[in-house]
Amino acid sequence: MAPRPKHADATRDEDIDRFIEAWGRMGSVWGISRTMAEVHALLYITGDALCTDDIMARLEISRGNASMSLRSLQDWGIIKRVHRRGDRKEYFVADQDVWMIFRSIVRERMKREIDPLLVSLHEIRDHTREDGQKAASDIDERLDAMIEFFETATGLAERFIGPTGPGLRLAASLLGVSDKAVKSARSGRAARGGKNG
Amino acid sequence: MAPRPKHADATRDEDIDRFIEAWGRMGSVWGISRTMAEVHALLYITGDALCTDDIMARLEISRGNASMSLRSLQDWGIIKRVHRRGDRKEYFVADQDVWMIFRSIVRERMKREIDPLLVSLHEIRDHTREDGQKAASDIDERLDAMIEFFETATGLAERFIGPTGPGLRLAASLLGVSDKAVKSARSGRAARGGKNG
DNA sequence: CACCGTTTTCAGAATGGATTGAAACTTTTT
């Protein structure tokens, strides 16, 4: 039967590499740089506390790059520093709760992107309004529609990521998204038995 | 009587410029290029059907760039071509329904980013599984957690953007996102101050 | 306070994505 090869560790490392690559590619989606995503991937998937040198070596990146990525990841609140007694190095661990990671990222992105956009939209609309010119009324309506959308979306997001807890899971059940629904929604590949609570 | 300044059009154009700029800046968030977002902004906010030359002139971009942006926007399904009788040019109009725009964008991003990620994650997990090595079991768990998250999120998103209709509005009420947000959902009016709880 | 291991900073180099512009192509008109 399945022989347990001595190169099990090498296999494991390969899998880790693949995960890092996949997650790094996602970086753009979340608006973070590839390297930053890779550093996070490494910390998340290993679950270990790693120091800067570990990360530099594993990812083959410069010290400066590692330092900056780690800093950003901390700013985003998805990794934290840990100290080891008798060791002068800093170690880093990734938050292991995927929902938390998601919340942190969404919160940060909203703060950086959506909030300023809403400010701009309001400024523009206030301006078109106070001019009171008829010419702008159609534009006004479109601005209104957009502002309304983003404010509703913001409100929704705050529910999800707010301090009230793991809102998404709640939302999932509220909306009746069952495992079945999820499975059948995925066409093509999907045979597997992921399970837990 | 509202005073009707002769520079009304100039003022309007300025407002449009500001909107284009704000929306263009958002481009990165949605993973589309700045110019593409600006073209969309122009079409959306004016509500007009514009031809390539109009867009080139207004945005001061090259023909090639305009052509490619328009093409992408069509691929994303948020603008469409219109034909005018007796005119050989193609004109373009933006979908005026903000919810539809959002749905199109989310659908497209999921197809391009999340689905491939999920495929990769499954491949990696299947691989760590079939090796059956103990060393990988902790990694397995983390992969499981991540897969479960993305599948739930995907299922949720499909609810929102599915053909069933304006799911987000429904979601908003289901989740009890302040009645304010939902009420002001009636077109034409809006009050500042998105805080709620 | 001088030393040593470590982290941060930052100017310049490298990289990759966006943009141009002109040629190639398509469609309509005469």
Place this chain on the structure above:
DNA sequence: AAAAAGTTTCAATCCATTCTGAAAACGGTG
């Protein structure tokens, strides 16, 4: 079928962001 009008493609170029590497700063220790 040639000309005219409009659109798309793509190699070359531009530009913004990311990355490097070495120097500066930090912070304990003896």
